[in-house]
Amino acid sequence: MTDLDTTDRQLLRELSRDATQSASALGRKLGLSQPATWRRIKRLRDAGVIRGQRLDLDAEKLGFGVTVFLGVKLATKGRVSLDDFERAVSAIPEVQTVEHILGLYDYRLRVVARDISDFERVLRRRLMTLPGVGDIEANVLLSEERRPGPIG
Known part of the structure; x- marks a missing residue:
């Protein structure tokens, strides 16, 4: 620290x-x-305290009106490496974040889409076909308030 x-x-x-x-x-x-x-x-x-600067884009103004958080549980952890899954999911442009987590699911993804129909297309054609994907749980974002987080 x-x-x-x-x-x-x-x-x-x-x-x-x-x-x-x-x-x-x-x-x-x-x-x-x-x-x-x-x-x-x-x-x-x-010192690595400041890791960079990011551009904060308004997804809705760019035509992406739906944000969905997905909990993804891998079905075959032994046969598919985590690296393979992470590499494949990171190549999907609609996936904004990929978080490897501990709990009920193995990963949490933040996915943007133009509307629910577009999200369904991304889910069926891209996400459900990824290597090792088992269970998926979707939670649609209704509203968001960003906070900078603790600075001590």
Whole structure:
């Protein structure tokens, strides 16, 4: 674990709200100079605390009105490697996240589709034909509120 001081935590909170802010703007908010702010950001990146910046797209505005979370249980763990399943499922463009989990299911997937008919097509033609797939449980997302998560 990386030791973070109060200023590091404030910097991370600000970046989690808007990662496009300049070091100069962040420094003004935190009472730091632009070079000091930039050095802190670089140190946090080098330490792996900041792993990158991501573009947050609005799936609905891009024509993907349905998000479904799938619980996937592999039927034949001995015959099909987890790597084979992960490689195959990651190649499906509608699958946004692949999480290997512990519990009732082996994987949790986040899948987007244009509508329910499109999701059914993805499910039948792509997901149910993957190597080793056994049981699948679908949960349709009704609404979502994103939170940045704890920063200590």
